[in-house]
Amino acid sequence: MIKTEQSMKDRNLPQLQPHPSSQPWPLQTHRAVEHVSEEIRMGLLLKILVPFVGLVLAFCFYSKEDFKPEMLKGKRVIVTGASTGIGEQMAYHLARMGAHVLITARTEAKLQKVVTWCLELGAASAHYMYGSMEDMALAEDVVKEAKQLWGGLDMLILNHIGYTYFNYFDGDVEHLRKLLEINFLSYVAMTVSALPVLKESGGSILVVSSTAGKVGIPFVAPYSATKFALDGFFSSLRQELIIENINVSITLCILGHIATETAEKTVSHVMQKPGAPKEECALEIIKSGALRKRELYYPYAAVRIPLLIRDWAPEFLDSFTRNRLNVENVKRS
Numbered sequence: 446m447i448k449t450e451q452s453m454k455d456r457n458l459p460q461l462q463p464h465p466s467s468q469p470w471p472l473q474t475h476r477a478v479e480h481v482s483e484e485i486r487m488g489l490l491l492k493i494l495v496p497f498v499g500l501v502l503a504f505c506f507y508s509k510e511d512f513k514p515e516m517l518k519g520k521r522v523i524v525t526g527a528s529t530g531i532g533e534q535m536a537y538h539l540a541r542m543g544a545h546v547l548i549t550a551r552t553e554a555k556l557q558k559v560v561t562w563c564l565e566l567g568a569a570s571a572h573y574m575y576g577s578m579e580d581m582a583l584a585e586d587v588v589k590e591a592k593q594l595w596g597g598l599d600m601l602i603l604n605h606i607g608y609t610y611f612n613y614f615d616g617d618v619e620h621l622r623k624l625l626e627i628n629f630l631s632y633v634a635m636t637v638s639a640l641p642v643l644k645e646s647g648g649s650i651l652v653v654s655s656t657a658g659k660v661g662i663p664f665v666a667p668y669s670a671t672k673f674a675l676d677g678f679f680s681s682l683r684q685e686l687i688i689e690n691i692n693v694s695i696t697l698c699i700l701g702h703i704a705t706e707t708a709e710k711t712v713s714h715v716m717q718k719p720g721a722p723k724e725e726c727a728l729e730i731i732k733s734g735a736l737r738k739r740e741l742y743y744p745y746a747a748v749r750i751p752l753l754i755r756d757w758a759p760e761f762l763d764s765f766t767r768n769r770l771n772v773e774n775v776k777r778s
């Protein structure tokens with residue numbers, strides 16, 4: 446700044462006089478102007494905010510498409526992590542809707558029972574492949590199997606997760622590395638393998654994630670990292686598909702606490718309320734994918750409201766989240 450003043454003096458340029466508005470105002474005038482400015486700000490806010498909120502509500506209301514189970518009839522669907530929990534329930538819903546299902550997990554006996562029940566429920570066909578998604582070759586082989594069975598694929602539901610502890614982060618980087626492979630890299634590997642056939646069918650990718658993949662929740666640091674990674678990768682990939690006019694939808698499903706056997710075993714001692722029903726959760730995931738939604742929030746209020754708070758009052762949300770848990774019941778292992 447001094448450099449600028451020196452150069453002007455050196456060049457004998459006329460010195461600028463301070464503008465009257467930069468002179469200090471008398472206090473009364475200042476307050477009056479402040480009040481008028483506040484009035485103007487509120488007026489502008491109402492003139493802009495009210496129409497904007499009206500437009501958003503109208504968009505939400507009129508853009509609400511109705512889901513019909515027939516949308517899934519005959520569709521060819523892969524569901525990973527379907528030997529139990531939400532994945533198992535998704536397989537049953539798809540079976541009732543008459544879809545072809547190919548389900549995966551590690552436990553063959555459980556998969557066999559789910560496939561048998563899917564056929565009972567009306568699946569157009571039901572098959573399984575078992576193995577761990579630590580093995581990227583399996584991730585690719587599942588999609589190859591779908592191509593061989595059905596000649597294509599309409600929906601890829603990425604749902605499986607590896608073992609997750611609910612405790613203070615113990616510094617075990619190797620566990621985090623393994624969880625990234627199971628919960629994240631295998632999702633990417635399956636997507637890479639499936640994209641060519643999904644482009645042919647104009648299909649959908651459903652990525653099952655969590656509140657813990659959008660906000661900071663204690664005691665799930667490794668798990669949370671893998672879910673945040675899913676958001677980053679698939680939200681970016683969605684942008685690229687849109688840019689290239691590729692008709693493959695990506696739905697990120699953000700779930701709150703769901704009453705699956707694993708979750709209840711893991712967190713019942715710290716949760717103040719039971720989880721939401723896995724059956725309804727599973728149906729909402731399928732609906733959101735069939736309607737090609739950008740994101741699903743389930744249970745809606747429990748998930749959507751924290752996300753709205755996240756950007757406006759992050760510290761409040763952190764405190765609110767801690768207060769919703771019986772943290773005194775979590776003891777370092």
Ligand SMILES: NC(=O)C1=CN([C@@H]2O[C@H](COP(=O)(O)OP(=O)(O)OC[C@H]3O[C@@H](n4cnc5c(N)ncnc54)[C@H](OP(=O)(O)O)[C@@H]3O)[C@@H](O)[C@H]2O)C=CC1
Pocket residue numbers: 525526527528529530531532549550551552553555576577578579603604605606607608627653654655656700701702703704705706707708720
């Ligand atoms: N339940 C909840 O509160 C919430 C769940 N979610 C998400 O929902 C999805 C399903 O959760 P949920 O139903 O509770 O999970 P479950 O633990 O009930 O089921 C996990 C599934 O993944 C399979 N699996 C586990 N390890 C592997 C592995 N190494 N390779 C391949 N498959 C594996 C399991 O079968 P097997 O053991 O036979 O391999 C099982 O079928 C997950 O993505 C989770 O993050 C999100 C928020 C909350």
Ligand SMILES: C[C@H](CCC(=O)O)[C@H]1CC[C@H]2[C@@H]3C(=O)C[C@@H]4C[C@H](O)CC[C@]4(C)[C@H]3CC[C@]12C
Pocket residue numbers: 609610611654655656657662665668700701702707708711712747766769
């Ligand atoms: C406690 C969280 C809800 C906080 C809130 O409602 O304010 C739960 C939200 C997501 C849950 C975790 C999750 O995403 C799934 C994991 C599933 C595993 O089987 C074990 C439990 C989870 C770590 C589960 C734990 C509760 C949540 C963090």
